Amino acid sequence: MTFFVDANVVLYAASRGEYRGPSLAILGAIAGGDAEGQTSVAVIEEVWHIERSGRAGPLDGLAEHAHSLFAPVLAVTDEVIHTALGLHAGDLGTNDRVHAATCIVNGISVIVTADRGFDAVPALRRIDPLDERALAPLLGGP
Amino acid sequence: MLMHMLDQRLQILLSAEQRRRLEGEAKRQGKSVASLVRAAIDAHYRAGAAGERGRALDAIASMKGAAPSPDELNRLVEAERDAQAP
Numbered sequence: 535m536t537f538f539v540d541a542n543v544v545l546y547a548a549s550r551g552e553y554r555g556p557s558l559a560i561l562g563a564i565a566g567g568d569a570e571g572q573t574s575v576a577v578i579e580e581v582w583h584i585e586r587s588g589r590a591g592p593l594d595g596l597a598e599h600a601h602s603l604f605a606p607v608l609a610v611t612d613e614v615i616h617t618a619l620g621l622h623a624g625d626l627g628t629n630d631r632v633h634a635a636t637c638i639v640n641g642i643s644v645i646v647t648a649d650r651g652f653d654a655v656p657a658l659r660r661i662d663p664l665d666e667r668a669l670a671p672l673l674g675g676p
Numbered sequence: 677m678l679m680h681m682l683d684q685r686l687q688i689l690l691s692a693e694q695r696r697r698l699e700g701e702a703k704r705q706g707k708s709v710a711s712l713v714r715a716a717i718d719a720h721y722r723a724g725a726a727g728e729r730g731r732a733l734d735a736i737a738s739m740k741g742a743a744p745s746p747d748e749l750n751r752l753v754e755a756e757r758d759a760q761a762p
Contacts, residue, residue, distance in 0.1 A: 535706055536707070536708065536711065541749065541753075542743070542746050542749055544736070545741065545743035545749065546743055547736050547737070548736045548737075548739035548740075548741045548743070549739070549740075549741035549742055549743035550740065550741070550742060551743075558733075558736070558737055561733055561736060562733055564729075565726075565729040565730055565732065565733040566726075566729075566730075567715075567726070570707055570711060575681060580749075580753050583752070583753045583756040583757065584743070584749060584752050584753060584756070586756065587752055587755070587756045589752055590741050590742055590743045590744065590749070590752065591739075591740060591741035591742035591743070592739065592740060592741060593739055593741045595735060596736065596739065596741070599732040599733075599735045599736050600732070600736070602728050602729060602731075602732040603729050603732040603733060603736070606681060606682050606714070607681055607682070608681070608682055609681040609682055609683040611683070627750050627754075629750065629753060630750070647746070648745075648746050649746035649747075649750075650746075651746070
């Protein structure tokens with residue numbers, strides 16, 4: 535099943551903490567061809583902003599490596615923006631609305647992210663990287 | 677760095693047998709026909725793609741970042757965009 539990978543999964547894979555292991559497992563399954571995880575131009579841009587801010591530790595080259603891992607990435611099109619602008623999703627921020635709309639336009643119904651804000655999008659099922667049971671089928675497990 | 681976005685549409689003709697095979701494989705793998713075609717193109721015409729992904733993963737795994745909560749990450753992105761605005 536195709537799923538969308540949010541920026542925090544990429545960032546947590548490169549950072550210390552409880553999310554590191556599961557996030558690396560997700561990226562590893564994608565890199566190995568065992569999982570059909572996709573991301574978008576907007577997510578790579580987000581990772582790049584955070585990398586360049588220097589406020590999330592030393593992450594030099596993370597955006598480039600993330601792009602290499604996910605390429606080809608999904609485009610943010612006119613249809614995506616149109617869908618994002620019409621999204622009813624509570625307090626979800628603008629970046630996240632674009633990610634949600636990218637999923638909807640591309641027929642992706644699952645987003646892997648630690649951000650609970652996506653729970654407000656009825657068209658999406660959010661899976662937290664720490665939720666091993668929900669994640670396993672996406673990564674080629676039972 | 678390779679730049680790839682899914683923004684190019686290509687219409688191709690297949691034999692009925694090729695189509696059956698492709699759709700059967702897509703069903704078996706639980707993937708879309710389009711993703712199988714893209715993977716086949718990458719496998720045949722972009723040698724080294726798997727190695728490139730493996731190297732990217734290794735590089736990410738070696739990093740020692742300190743990413744904060746999702747809410748704080750969202751605020752960081754907004755702050756960085758504001759800082760770059762003219």
